[in-house]
Amino acid sequence: MTALPLRVLVLEDHSFQRSVAVNMLRQLGCCEVFQAADGARALEILQEVGPVDIALCDLRMEGMDGLEFFQHVGKSGLVGSIIISSSLSVDLRRAVQQIVSLLGLELLGDVGKPVQSSELEALLNKRLTACAVEFEPQSAPQLATEDEVRWALKQQQLQAYYQPKFNLLTGEVCGVEVLARWMHPLKGVVSPAVFMPVLERCGLLDELLFGQMHQALRLQQQAKVQGISLNIAFNLQAVQLSNSELTTLIKGVLAHHAAPGSGLTFELTESGLLEAPATSLESLVRLRMMGCKLSIDDFGAGFSSLQRLCQLPFNEIKLDAEFVRTLKQEPRCRAVISSTLALGESLGMSVVIEGIETQEQCEQLLELGCSQGQGYLYARPMSGPDLLRWLPISSAA
Incomplete structure (x- = not known):
């Protein structure tokens, strides 16, 4: 198994589903996987360990829910991209996707529930590809005078x-x-x-x-x-x-x-x-x-x-x-x-x-x-x- 240079935070209040997601990520090669039961704990972890590449987030949780967490991390640079994992209806998740973008966060994908390994692996690879492109030297077009x-x-x-x-x-x-x-x-x-x-x-x-x-x-x-x-x-x-x-x-x-x-x-x-x-x-x-x-x-x-x-x-x-x-x-x-x-x-x-x-x-x-x-x-x-x-x-x- 190839180790993936990705730091992932799992935000899920259901302990069994959180454990499944963490194990799945580790099996897919993610060496640094952090976990939190609500948004408040997730913010504490980010302050302790620093920025992560991906936050795999539930939306409906006791305490600070996913929406409030997104508002806090916003354009802070602490979260590279978001994967939504929720059992909410498709129309509500679609609205949340718009909220994520408006808050200046990158939406990597929406995997629903339960999380499927193949879908998660595809999104991890997508993030790796995006990171590779980000590190390529690029120059923004300079406006003419x-x-x-x-x-x-x-x-x-x-x-x-x-x-x-x-x-x-x-x-x-x-x-x-x-x-x-x-x-x-x-x-x-x-x-x-x-x-x-x-x-x-x-x-x-x-x-x-x-x-x-x-x-x-x-x-x-x-x-x-x-x-x-x-x-x-x-x-x-x-x-x-x-x-x-x-x-x-x-x-x-x-x-x-x-x-x-x-x-x-x-x-x-x-x-x-x-x-x-x-x-x-x-x-x-x-x-x-x-x-x-x-x-x-x-x-x-x-x-x-x-x-x-x-x-x-x-x-x-x-x-x-x-x-x-x-x-x-x-x-x-x-x-x-x-x-x-x-x-x-x-x-x-x-x-x-x-x-x-x-x-x-x-x-x-x-x-x-x-x-x-x-x-x-x-x-x-x-x-x-x-x-x-x-x-x-x-x-x-």
Whole structure:
């Protein structure tokens, strides 16, 4: 048996179940295993022995329960990650998982009760892998300076990349989403994480948008020559809608390329639409009057009300990728996706599913009635020339 370099604290008030968990961990190779019957004793042990890699926690206990223990350890650094082991109902445990994350703790997993050795072993290995990655030297992306970003805009180094949207039933490309990439002359392709915060801070989002529109509309015309009709989606921030000249400028770009508004979609995240002022609402209405589609991006990730959804003139919902990512593990995700599809149909809104990465996910979504999707299973973001070369191949496939 290989010894595992993990320190584990078992927090369980039932003495027999605590003993089983401790023995199981030792059999799996954990040499340092500590145990406590409630949260108060667990805190005392942490003060005595120092930080642990994992706390295997029950939730409902006499004395200090699991929730209060989580609040105490919070961001203290005394607990590396949490494994929940509880007989509470699935919906309550799911809510506790959210609490763990909000308190700044890492949730390693939820094994329920009784604890199964195979599940526990898998989570121990997951923690070991995470530790190995943590110790690899990594550097956070350093933000570009305002002067660098302004120069990049002036030199047209911020290029439009395109991620296709698909009809899940036919495999046909039904549009593309425009993403920004910095083609740096020395550093190559630079991530948006380096320059997007600077654009937002310096009020340069409109300049980026109009630059992307000119690039994308030229590409749209080239695709049309190839016999392919592409709807092109651009990301808008809520702050941009407050510019009363926005729609006039967009109309000017469309006129310059002799392009109809019906070939464009504008995507806005729902978190930015909670309290859209009159100016923003007017901009949305004018975009629709121009024939453009409006899409709520990352739907389900924010907290907008259904009433707000009915008030705003959107005609597409993009469901957040997290629902697809956890579709297999979380039964409720199926219900959310089904409900969103039904909601879209009743409101006359199309629904696009984001984050499709596996064939299994695609098949599950088709069973639920999904018809449009986007994700790495189909295509990654690509440059304009690459997209034009790729489109005939995808059509032939």
